[in-house]
Amino acid sequence: MSDNFEPKIVGFMCNWCSYRAADLAGSARIKYPPNVRIIRVMCSGRMDPAFVLKALSLGADGVMLAGCHPGECHYIDQNYKAMRRYYMLKHMLRAVGVEEDRVRLVWRSAAEGEQLAQAVTEFVADVKKLGPLEWPDNWEENGQRLKALEDIVKEHQEAMEVN
């Protein structure tokens, strides 16, 4: 694997804490790798696992989820639902051969800009070690497919001529 692989990472962050932590990291000029494309969601509980699967299937190498610490959710207990879905999602990903470490859930409050930057730095390093995912390549048939289709067309045309 080439050393200059830069993973594409999608980060879904909660409006009330982690997204603000990222803001804080920015205004405090804390450096962290630019690999994460952050998408703001209203709550980590809004995170449909389909978002993660979609990101991976469209070419993301990793997905980071970030929400308020357990017990501190703006919507009472929705981050616990995020937690449960996260473990179910990892269970599912293992079943289809995706390294479960490509998805990570972290809890960061609005005051934890530095901790958020650190979590991103660690996650980027870990995904780098895993290498590219390149999921869409998984379902492309190899070059034999078009040849096989051509053969059928040719065979059928020949059969038509006989009749």
Added chain:
Amino acid sequence: MSEGKAKGKLALYWAASCGGCEIAVLGIDTKILDVAENFDIVFWPCATDGKVRDVEKMADGEIDVCLFNGGIRTSEQEYMARLMRQKSKVLVAFGSCAHEGCIPGLSNLDSKESCFKTVYHDSPSLDNPQGTVPRTVTEVPEGKLHLPLYYDTLKTLDQTVPVDYYLPGCPPEADRIWDAIVAILEQKLPEPGSIIGSDTTVCDDCPRTREEKKIKKFYRTWQIKPDPDKCLLEQGILCCGIATRAGCGALCPQVNSPCIGCYGPNNGVEDYGARLFSAVASVIDSQDPKEIDAIIKDGIPDPAGSFYRFSLAHSLLRRSKLKGKDGGAKVAADAS
């Protein structure tokens, strides 16, 4: 229904499927005579003596409606899907296989090599001392013999050619098939691209009593004797009714058997399995990460088979990761 009106042309074809959909068509019973009254069945290899070359000789769009069941697993099936698309005005993905890949699509959890190994070498009921496997090309003195190419990944019909309508179900229920045929005859079809069916879930048809869902432990069907009146999911049995389109009349839950999701997702759901496991996971009755993980791992040993039993090939990930020669994804030489 039609008096002296010119008959339409109807075709039925099957690809990677079990044949249940063909039988389901006959499940409409004597109404099949009404179908025959309104349509000339121009091609239906399972029931009538039609040849592919008859279809090839037709003009494009000559067939009014083609009900196509089965997924696309071989080059021959892809050829037929393209042919039926070209010759048909309306192409209907009929049944779960054509719609979502269904059970044949579960082989996407493994590779072609592994499927061949099981089927032609390891199966206990097999007698194959010479280890014969089908080959795409075989040379004989008279020339070359061809067999269709077996694909690594089963694709659904709409991943292969554009599809006008979907009729879900494994197999579609006879009443729903008849509703669709009537809609076609009366030209009251919904917008192209839609699924012909209802817009609610199996839960809405299920007579069981529902209260608050909290799951402390998942049970497999043989581990528990379910209460016949209470919601199965509330009893810890993984019932897929919450995410599955209605249309069957909740047949399975009424006989103490959980819904397994054959009618597929409701409108607007991109990934059936994700919708289902998201909902199921969120009602696990614990706030402790370790306990949550244990409840999931103990209770659902086969998540892909449980949540994507009918829809793996049509899911966002489509298949499991192929272990190619380069250790990761294989090289795709075919860009089409």
